[in-house]
Amino acid sequence: MNKVKQSVTYAFGAFGHDAFYAALTTYFITFITSQLFEDSDGKQINGWMIGFITTMIVVIRIVEIFFDPLIGALIDNTQTRWGKFKPWIMGGAIISSITLIMIFSNFFGLTESNPDLYLILFAVVFIIADFSYSALDVAFWGLLPSLSLKSSDRTHIGTIARFGSTLGSTGTAIVLVPINVWVSRWLTGSTDNTQTRAGWLGFAIFISALSLIGALLTCWGTQEGKSPIRKNVRKTSFKDIFRILGRNDQLMWLAASYFLFALGFAVTNSMIVYYFRYVLGKPGEYSMVGVVEAILGIIAVLMFPTLQRLITRKWVYVSSIGVMVIGYVLYNFSGDSVPMALVSTALLYVAQPLVFLATLMTISDCVEYGQLRSGARNESVTLTVRPLLDKLGGAFSNGIVGIAAIGAGMTGSATAADITATGVLHFKVFMLYIPMVFVIVAAVLFAVKITLTERRHAEIVKELAAKFD
Template identity: 70%
Template sequence: MSKLKQSVTYAFGAFGHDAFYAALTTYFITFVTSQLLETPDGSQVNTWLIGMVTTLVVTIRIVEIFFDPFLGALVDNTHTKWGKFKPWIMGGAIVSSISLVLIFSNFFGLTVSHPMIYLVLFVIVFVIADFSYSVLDVAFWGLLPSLSLDSDSRASISSIARFGSTLGGTGVAVILVPLNIWFSHTFAHTQGTEQTRAGWLGFAAVIAALSLIGALLTCWGTQEGEDAIRDNTQKTSFRDIFSIIGKNDQLMWTALAYLLFAFGFSTTNSMIIYYFRYVLGKPESYSLVGAVEAVLGIIAVICFPALQRLVSRKRVYLYSVIVELVGYVLFIFAGHNVVMTLVATALCYVAQPLVFLVVLNTISDCVEYGQLKMGTRNESVTLTVRPLIDKLAGSFSTAIVSFAAVTAGMTGSATAADISGSGVAQFKGFMLYMPLVLIAISAVIFAVKVTLTEDKHNQIVKELTDKFDSDSEQIAATAAPTPQA
């Protein structure tokens, strides 16, 4: 199969995949705190229900996270004529897309008329949405190591995929407000820039469609590789899952470093929309954030393969974190200056895709590292660690964002003029200072503890190849007939 076709269709899948993730993790809680739980006349917000929904979301996501490795084992143990990844990618996309639309609704007014019934239905639908997305997530990124064994090829494929995911994730920020306003005008008959529940529901329907189309293209255009190294698999026992992960020391150190980074960045990223609306008082300028993020994210992922070859993967991580920290410092001193805020945001966003790609490729290389160390190959179980971390970080950040927004008074129809100076200061503490410390610690851990370089991985692949070639020769020699005297 054409490498270009594989890369492009995988990128389309990543586009829809990250658009969905942004809607589910970053913008759903914004919907909850702004429009979902308002009274019909928009006069007040049910803060008790906001707290309940937030608690349920965080609890469900944290509980579900511990099932991700089991989902990885389920995928690893799948054998169909379509491969082991595609059935889960397509099935997960269908179910999660339908569920996304449902959770961006108020279940026909139940939030006001019967809040407890709403909570019961919400839990059921959100569990379905989160689990089906997890299956899709595990299978989608688990597919990456099967497309190539070479570190440079993986870097190229993952960069193109990240190009797509960057457009998907950042594009949501660009289209969110205008799309919401358009649907609000069309279905709620509003005027001006008012956003409504109908607008959010239309937005969710568009994102669900993008996710479904992307999954379909990925299943059509990619093909799992076949070789002796990938054939070295055994049925993954559920009782061995955490042993497989825990014994892979490079996987664990990479995971810890990325958890701290992802928690910090996710918290800041989720709060920027509040910053523009309730601190700067310029919600209409938030679309500029998406545009800046998209352009710089694309530049970053295009440059990643060359940067990896030029300075090594580890240094890309460390230099990216330095750029990110400079962005945080600028953000702290930006005040109400929109231009300076955008520059600070740009520095944070240009670094994040590079860190993601370093982590994704390092974890992908941990598949062969673990195979050499433990004697068997576990693709999906190993690759579940990265999405598991993203979801864990997203869950923590959801709790932080909801708490910060409610305590600062950034809910419902409040404006920047309604927020006190102490509320802004507290909000900045969660949005800027805490993430800055977490991201700095992540860089130290990655620099000191992660030793799986590109050269070391290539050496591991060579050792595995030599081993399986030697085993094949021994089998052939044993099977050959003994010559007669």
């Protein structure tokens, strides 16, 4: 398989994949709290439903913790002419794209005409959307360690893929407002920069199309590698899943560290749009956040291979979180300054791709580490851990953001002028102070407990090759 073709098509898949994830986690909660439950006059209705839905999302994603490893086991046990990953990537992309469009609607006015029926339908559709995306997510990132056994090759492919995913997530922030406003003007006849429910629906359709196209390109352009080591696979029974994960101590410590990081970042990332709208009073400037994130995210991704060679993965992870902490401190003093807020945001966003890549590469290497310890290879089950933690962090962040937004008065048609000093302080506790503690603890755990270095992984591959060749 042509390595360039494989890397590029995998990157296109990551582009659509992360655009979808941003829409489902970061911006869906904004849609719920700001415009889903407005009546025809633009006034907020059924405010209790905001809390109900955010709680429902958290509960669903907590339950999902126990199902993601099952999905990984199903993928590991899959045997088709297209391999074990592609059927799940394509099927998950189709179903999740359709259901994303549905949850970004009010089900033909049911939020006003029949709220109880709306909540029932929403629960059903959201569960389908979340679980189909889980299948896509686990299969997509589970494909990475099957493409090569070398850490250097994985770093190359993973870096290019992260380049694509960074463009996907940051591009979503850039196009969110323009697409929303354009569709709103087209469908509702508005002449200003008003964002409407119709605009949000148009945004969801656009993101769903990107996700579907990316999945198609990935399935077309990638090919699972073949080696004696990859043949050391036995059927994974459901009762063995958590035993397999539990015996991989490096995977478990990494999971604890990355969960705290993912939760802290997801909370802050979801609340930046609120900061620009309700604290700075300049929602239109939020598009600049996407520009900053895109530029610095790309730079960070391109720097990763060099940084890994110079200071190793472990210290890329730890030092990146150090940069984030500086960003949190500066954010606290940004006040009503848009440039200061953008600088603070930049420090958060330049660090996040580096932490993600260090985590992804370490989890990929945990496949061989776990194989050496358990005697059998479990690619998808192992790779379920990272997306599971991202989704779990996103779920808790949705609940935290909902609590913070309601407590600070940042809902419905409220403006920056309506938010009190107490409300701003309440908001900052959730946006800055609590997440900063989470990421600091994450850095300490990684520095102290992770011993699976690049050198150690190369030694493990040699041991496995000698055994199975």
